[in-house]
């Protein structure tokens with residue numbers, strides 16, 4: 001515990017960024033965050049941000065603000081809104097642990113974005129329904145089980161789609177994002193909705209179109225007809241409840257009718273699985289430039305269904321390049337800290353790269369997967385790719401199971417080398433990494449040969 005939690009609370013307003021610092025905040029942090037797309041990424045912007053080293057600049061700016069204004073939170077003067085930036089690790093823990101009251105996850109900004117495609121999703125829900133929807137998500141996704149009850153089926157689905165990706169990549173001699181993403185999206189639809197959805201391009205198009213609208217939040221009107229159509233199609237998959245899919249588990253847990261519109265939990269799952277693909281693809285790149293780590297992780301995964309080091313590779317990918325860089329909360333009541341008091345309705349923002357890449361974090365800019373094997377890592381210092389506390393991502397174990405299975409299944413079939421290794425200097429990994437232009441030269445390998453060679457490599 002540091003001085004921030006022990007100091008007495010103050011009734012004066014929080015320290016506020018000067019006009020100059022507010023403009024710098026917009027240029028270095030807020031602007032890039034919004035420009036890259038809050039709900040669905042804009043690939044060209046992500047590319048430009050990598051070239052500009054955008055997140056390094058953002059982290060340096062936020063660290064400077066803590067030096068200048070203290071432990072905060074620090075108020076930003078945005079017309080019509082009260083916004084406060086979190087700069088102290090203790091405040092991150094306090095805020096995430098004190099969710100949903102007084103720090104509610106369904107902020108005004110989030111609700112207006114999610115209204116485009118999932119107004120009844122748990123993340124957008126305020127009021128008494130939130131508890132029941134949260135419980136439903138926890139139960140269906142089995143949030144506390146490292147391996148979901150359907151994990152074996154998920155492994156099989158991943159393996160089948162990895163075979164398709166590997167065949168394409170071997171034929172072309174290259175693994176690129178488009179090929180990977182096509183295979184990954186099929187995994188997602190099969191795991192969430194069932195095999196019948198594997199090639200359902202209507203669902204794919206609707207989710208993409210409505211997410212693009214969601215990037216504009218309240219600046220764009222909701223396309224109610226398309227949203228209705230989307231929910232209707234999802235409702236059919238819920239009725240179908242294909243065995244082996246999350247749809248079947250959702251149907252089972254919602255059959256007594258205590259949850260209104262249970263199919264409206266699907267959009268979050270479909271949408272959130274997309275960044276899981278990005279994290280996997282970036283993890284492939286990390287493993288490509290750390291061949292020794294790759295050998296050890298793959299050998300271990302062949303022997304242990306939990307794949308601890310491959311899961312850690314995905315977690316490192318998410319630490320280095322968080323797919324949710326801004327965790328938001330809205331104050332349900334006035335709140336006091338030592339630095340000052342924030343009024344009810346204040347949006348509190350945790351900019352996760354500040355903590356994930358903080359200069360005082362050991363090995364902040366290098367690949368260090370073993371930090372995730374020590375469960376204290378995210379307890380003492382906020383490494384929060386899946387958030388934390390009562391609103392923590394209930395899908396994290398499903399994500400880590402499917403993503404680590406994809407890493408294993410691809411490496412069983414492919415030798416992968418980054419075509420531009422200079423983009424990932426292992427001594428100082430880039431602060432922003434555009435997955436869309438990352439490519440690997442790909443050569444096929446037989447799974448038998450790989451398994452045998454991995455066993456040999458693992459022998460001390």
Ligand code: HEM
Pocket residue numbers: 105122123124134137141268269270272273275276277279318323324327328385386387388390391392393394395396398399
């Ligand atoms: C790389 C992949 C993913 C990451 C990094 C991630 C991360 C997060 C984060 C940071 C939150 C916000 C929690 C907060 O506001 O404190 C969240 C919420 C949520 N995630 Fe994930 N997520 C991922 C994938 C998934 C998947 C695949 C599912 C479902 C299958 C899922 C289900 C949810 C749900 C239902 C919520 C809302 C929780 C609530 O409001 O209580 N997530 N996730």
